Amino acid sequence: QVQLVESGGGSVQSGGSLTLSCTASGSSSTIDNMGWYRQAPGQERVLVATVDDGGTARYRDVVFRRFTAQRQRAQRGGPRNTVYLIMKNLKPEDTAVYYCFGRSLNSAAPEYWGQGTQVTVSS
Numbered sequence: 001q002v003q004l005v006e007s008g009g010g011s012v013q014s015g016g017s018l019t020l021s022c023t024a025s026g027s028s029s030t031i032d033n034m035g036w037y038r039q040a041p042g043q044e045r046v047l048v049a050t051v052d053d054g055g056t057a058r059y060r061d062v063v064f065r066r067f068t069a070q071r072q073r074a075q076r077g078g079p080r081n082t083v084y085l086i087m088k089n090l091k092p093e094d095t096a097v098y099y100c101f102g103r104s105l106n107s108a109a110p111e112y113w114g115q116g117t118q119v120t121v122s123s
Contacts, residue, residue, distance in 0.1 A: 002026045002112045004100050008085075009117035016121070017088045022100030022114050024081040031112070032105035034071060034083040038096035038119075045099065051083055063087075063094075090121045 008020035024031055035050035049069035051057045057069045066089045071080040083100055098117050101110035 002028055002031065002102055004102055004112050004114040006098075006100050006114040006117045009098065009119050011120040011122065012090055014091055014121055014123050016090050017086075018090065018119060019087065020085040020098055020100070020117060020119075022083050024079075024102055024112070028081040028102070029079045030104050031079065031081065031102040034080075034100065034102045035069060036083070036085045037099045037101060037110075038094075039099070039116075040093075040096040043096075048098070049085060053080060055080070066090075087119070090119075092121045092123045095119060095121050 003025045004022050006022045012018055032053050033050055036048040037045045038048050039045040047060060048063055049057060049059045049067055051069045051071045055071055068086040070084045072082045073080050098119055100114035102112040103110050
């Protein structure tokens with residue numbers, strides 16, 4: 001089993017920055033892809049960014065060039081089990097609950113979820 005624990009988030013003004021982090025524990029070596037979804041009030045949960053095990057990141061168009069997703073190893077030689085979402089030039093429309101996820105190579109959908117963290121951007 002895999003557990004994902006998020007940290008970060010909070011409230012900032014438009015144009016500000018925040019960094020989210022998410023660390024996987026348990027059988028985290030099975031995870032190939034990690035990343036972030038977000039869910040705004042009254043809206044569906046949508047994919048924001050993904051990072052594969054090689055470190056290649058992909059982004060939702062509306063966050064491209066403002067957000068950076070990175071994966072790091074907690075220990076030398078260990079799995080890249082921590083994913084970060086570095087958010088810059090935040091806009092009010094970025095306000096949402098952000099969820100990290102993990103999925104194995106053979107899964108088409110997220111298998112594991114973090115607890116969610118609130119990001120609020122005021123104008």
